[in-house]
Amino acid sequence: MSKLLEISDLKITFESGFGKVDAVRGVNLAMDMGDAIAVVGASGSGKTVLGRSLLGLVDAPGIVRGSIKFGGTEIVGKPEKDLRDIRGLGIGMVFQDALDGLNPVYSIGSQLSEIFMVRLGMSHSASKARAIEIMEQVGIRRAAERYHNYPHQFSGGMRQRICIAMAIGMKPKILIADEPTTALDVTVQAGILRLIKTLQSETGMGLIFVTHDLAVARMVSTRIVVMYAGQIVEEGPTEEVFRFPKHPYTKALLAAHPARVRSWRDLEPIPEAFVTDASSGGEAPGHSSPSIVVTN
Amino acid sequence: MQSTPTIANTRIRRWRASPKWQMFTSSPLAVASACWLIFVVILAFVVAPLVVDQANHQTIAMRFYAPFRLDKGFAFFLGADSLGRPIMLQLIVGARTSVLIAIFAVSISAAIGYTIGVISGYFGGWVDNILLRLADIIHTVPSLLMALVVLFILQPSIFNLIIVLGITRIPVYLRTSRTQTMEVRERMFVEVSKAIGASNWRIITRDIAPLVFPTIRTLAMLEVSAVILSAASLTFLGIGLQRPDVDWGMMVADGRAYLKSTWFVAVFPGIVIVLTALAANILSNWLRAVEDPAQSTLFFRAKKKKEIVKA
Numbered sequence: 233m234s235k236l237l238e239i240s241d242l243k244i245t246f247e248s249g250f251g252k253v254d255a256v257r258g259v260n261l262a263m264d265m266g267d268a269i270a271v272v273g274a275s276g277s278g279k280t281v282l283g284r285s286l287l288g289l290v291d292a293p294g295i296v297r298g299s300i301k302f303g304g305t306e307i308v309g310k311p312e313k314d315l316r317d318i319r320g321l322g323i324g325m326v327f328q329d330a331l332d333g334l335n336p337v338y339s340i341g342s343q344l345s346e347i348f349m350v351r352l353g354m355s356h357s358a359s360k361a362r363a364i365e366i367m368e369q370v371g372i373r374r375a376a377e378r379y380h381n382y383p384h385q386f387s388g389g390m391r392q393r394i395c396i397a398m399a400i401g402m403k404p405k406i407l408i409a410d411e412p413t414t415a416l417d418v419t420v421q422a423g424i425l426r427l428i429k430t431l432q433s434e435t436g437m438g439l440i441f442v443t444h445d446l447a448v449a450r451m452v453s454t455r456i457v458v459m460y461a462g463q464i465v466e467e468g469p470t471e472e473v474f475r476f477p478k479h480p481y482t483k484a485l486l487a488a489h490p491a492r493v494r495s496w497r498d499l500e501p502i503p504e505a506f507v508t509d510a511s512s513g514g515e516a517p518g519h520s521s522p523s524i525v526v527t528n
Numbered sequence: 529m530q531s532t533p534t535i536a537n538t539r540i541r542r543w544r545a546s547p548k549w550q551m552f553t554s555s556p557l558a559v560a561s562a563c564w565l566i567f568v569v570i571l572a573f574v575v576a577p578l579v580v581d582q583a584n585h586q587t588i589a590m591r592f593y594a595p596f597r598l599d600k601g602f603a604f605f606l607g608a609d610s611l612g613r614p615i616m617l618q619l620i621v622g623a624r625t626s627v628l629i630a631i632f633a634v635s636i637s638a639a640i641g642y643t644i645g646v647i648s649g650y651f652g653g654w655v656d657n658i659l660l661r662l663a664d665i666i667h668t669v670p671s672l673l674m675a676l677v678v679l680f681i682l683q684p685s686i687f688n689l690i691i692v693l694g695i696t697r698i699p700v701y702l703r704t705s706r707t708q709t710m711e712v713r714e715r716m717f718v719e720v721s722k723a724i725g726a727s728n729w730r731i732i733t734r735d736i737a738p739l740v741f742p743t744i745r746t747l748a749m750l751e752v753s754a755v756i757l758s759a760a761s762l763t764f765l766g767i768g769l770q771r772p773d774v775d776w777g778m779m780v781a782d783g784r785a786y787l788k789s790t791w792f793v794a795v796f797p798g799i800v801i802v803l804t805a806l807a808a809n810i811l812s813n814w815l816r817a818v819e820d821p822a823q824s825t826l827f828f829r830a831k832k833k834k835e836i837v838k839a
Contacts, residue, residue: 287723312728319725327723332716337738337820346734347724398724 234304235262236438237286237406242298242308244281244290244462255281255294257462265405268432268439270453270470272446272485278462279442280328283408286440287323288315303405320351324399328411330392334383340367340394341379344401351402362401370397370427389420393427400431406438407431413448425451446489450474458482551818558814561807568804572623579603583617584772590614592790607792609782615796618774622797625775626804629690629759630752636694638748641701646740648702649709650732660706663699671696672761679767689768693755704747708740742816749812753805776801 244256256278263269271279285296288307300307302322307315319325327333334343341363348359360379367375370393383391392412399407409428413421429452432439441452449456449470456473458466458481466479477483487500543549552558582603588611593600595607595615603614648656666674675692682688712718713736721731760777762768769778776797783794 289719289722316725316727319723321725325720325723327716327720329716333720335717335721335735335739338734350730351725395720398720402724 234301236264236303238262238299238301239286240299240301242282242285242296242300244278244285245295245297246293247295248293254462256285258298259459259462259464261457261464261467263406263438263440265438266432266436267455268429268441268453269455269457270441270443270449271457271459272443272449273459274444274485277459279444279459280410282459283325283410283440283442286406286408287319287325288312289325320347320399320402320404322404323406323408324402324404325408326392326396326399326410326412328414330395330412330415331388333395334386334391336383339380339382340386341381344394344398347398347401366397366401367394369431370394370400371423387420389416389424392416392420392424396424396427396431400435400437403435404437406440408440408442410442411444414443414445421448428452446474446486458485548818552814555814557810561810561814564803564807565811568623569627571620572627576621576624579617580621583613583621583774585613587612592786592793595792595796606796607790609779609793610786615779615793618779619776619797619800622774622776622779623800625686625769625773626756626759626777626801628686629693629775630755632690633693633697633755633759634748634751636690637697638701638744638751640694641698642705642740642744644698645702645705646709646732646737649706650713650728650736652710656706659702663702666696667699671758672765675758675762676765676767679762684767684770686769686773689759689762692762693758696758697751697755700751701744701747705740705744708743709736712736712739742819746809746812746816749808750805752808753801756801756805 239259239261242256242259243254246253246255259278259282261269271282273279281290281294284290286300286302286307288310290296296308298308302318305318307318310318334340338346341360344363344366345356345359348354348362349356352359354362364375364379367378372378372390372393378386383394386394392415396409396412407428412428413424416424425448428439428441431437439452441449443449453470456466456468456470457464458473458479460479460481466473466477466482473482474486477486484500552562587608590600590604590608590612591610593604593608593612595605598605603617606614606616606619608614609618644659648659674696678692679688718731718735721735726734756775756777759768759775760781763775763778764781769775779797780794780801783790783792783797786793
């Protein structure tokens with residue numbers, strides 16, 4: 233039986249005049265409805281670009297190779313016109329930068345209801361009702377009153393909630409959340425995470441949660457994928473990975489987490505060898521080379 | 529019978545209660561600008577046809593009749609020009625041509641430049657490159673020279689003047705809208721729209737064009753004066769308007785020769801050009817501020833504070 237989403241041997245390369253950068257180097261991943269996968273890794277490990285590639289949103293200098301199968305159809309190399317059917321309706325995405333995620337010149341309500349009108353073919357009044365309903369669902373109080381508000385009248389957390397509402401409003405089968413709480417403060421973060429979690433269990437959609445925060449990953453996911461230098465170095469049920477990390481990089485990542493130690497003196501930075509930056513050099517013996525390889 | 533005025537009344541009342549109208553009445557500069565522009569348009573299209581004959585009537589005896597005197601009638605209040613034509617009436621008749629040229633030339637170039645700029649800025653690639661090089665070519669050929677050639681081949685007329693001025697000013701809008709489009713294109717909400725599955729057309733018309741539009745409108749208002757003056761310089765070179773047609777620029781050009789002895793022949797039309805351009809600018813700035821939701825609340829709040837102080 234084929235899975236809802238199957239990624240096999242996915243490679244993403246950015247080619248510019250100055251050389252080639254391999255962002256993702258051979259990723260295999262499969263998921264079904266109801267799965268909650270957290271993709272963790274340091275910055276530059278290819279998490280975000282992996283998420284974007286699922287929607288065909290990797291822009292011009294980026295080249296995607298390999299195969300991404302969503303419900304049996306191949307996404308890689310699909311023309312823009314056909315991709316539109318998958319975007320939003322099949323796979324929804326929530327981005328990191330919520331503060332700029334809404335068009336400043338339209339009211340919140342009109343942006344939400346426009347989606348329902350255009351994408352789901354709802355009538356004007358039905359889409360308005362649906363917009364208010366979904367605003368309430370993501371925890372905006374007095375939604376009917378705030379329907380006519382503009383984005384600048386909303387706080388960052390509320391804007392991120394609206395972005396989430398936009399993504400889940402079309403009931404996608406998979407929701408990709410690309411560090412949705414990074415730009416927000418910790419108090420808001422918990423609310424957003426709980427919201428995503430409840431929505432996921434209610435709708436039964438698949439969740440791919442991209443983050444560099446291990447505590448967050450532990451909270452939302454059932455399965456965890458550790459990415460390093462564009463490759464998946466470890467994969468398994470969340471608790472298992474946390475308790476018995478196998479790969480040295482996972483161990484290093486866990487050791488660098490602030491919640492595990494009593495004083496900051498006990499914190500161990502990620503070893504130099506694992507820093508995915510070409511300029512810092514150094515390579516862990518027996519491990520793959522750093523993700524940024526400059527060839528001329 | 530009674531229902532119609534009642535509906536109209538409630539409509540007017542509702543309009544007066546709307547925040548935009550209140551913001552408008554609370555900013556005296558905007559009201560003054562709008563009044564001036566309306567005044568000019570009324571002069572141009574209502575009053576001008578009535579006074580054309582009188583305006584073009586030459587009385588050599590009245591040559592350089594000094595302004596601010598009423599003994600020769602109200603028409604000569606602003607003096608008379610080198611051929612004894614009343615300057616005030618000439619201004620009124622000239623308003624019609626100037627307003628026509630300004631409105632049409634500016635809207636032609638703004639519409640074309642805005643459309644092409646947004647589309648080419650959004651898609652980029654080779655189409656963008658070709659369009660940009662074309663704009664460069666139009667930009668590097670001196671617009672006056674191009675206008676000269678075109679108007680020399682075609683007959684000089686108001687219509688041709690509009691077309692020539694419209695085309696030569698396209699690159700100004702094209703570049704501005706293209707640059708701003710490229711900036712807006714990278715904003716997050718465009719990405720969000722893409723991820724939701726919006727078509728390119730929808731992203732252009734809903735996400736990008738409305739954010740570029742205020743800039744283009746402000747630019748267009750600035751260009752009003754530039755176009756009036758270019759029309760004037762073409763007229764000055766003898767390939768723009770031909771008498772008895774007259775516009776403000778032509779009046780300035782005529783008066784230039786006598787600037788030392790009789791200042792008013794050139795100064796009055798000059799003042800009218802400046803005032804009109806200024807009014808257009810102030811109004812467009814005000815519109816831009818009001819239409820930006822973040823800024824418009826500032827306007828509103830400032831007014832409320834004043835009321836509190838009064839109370």
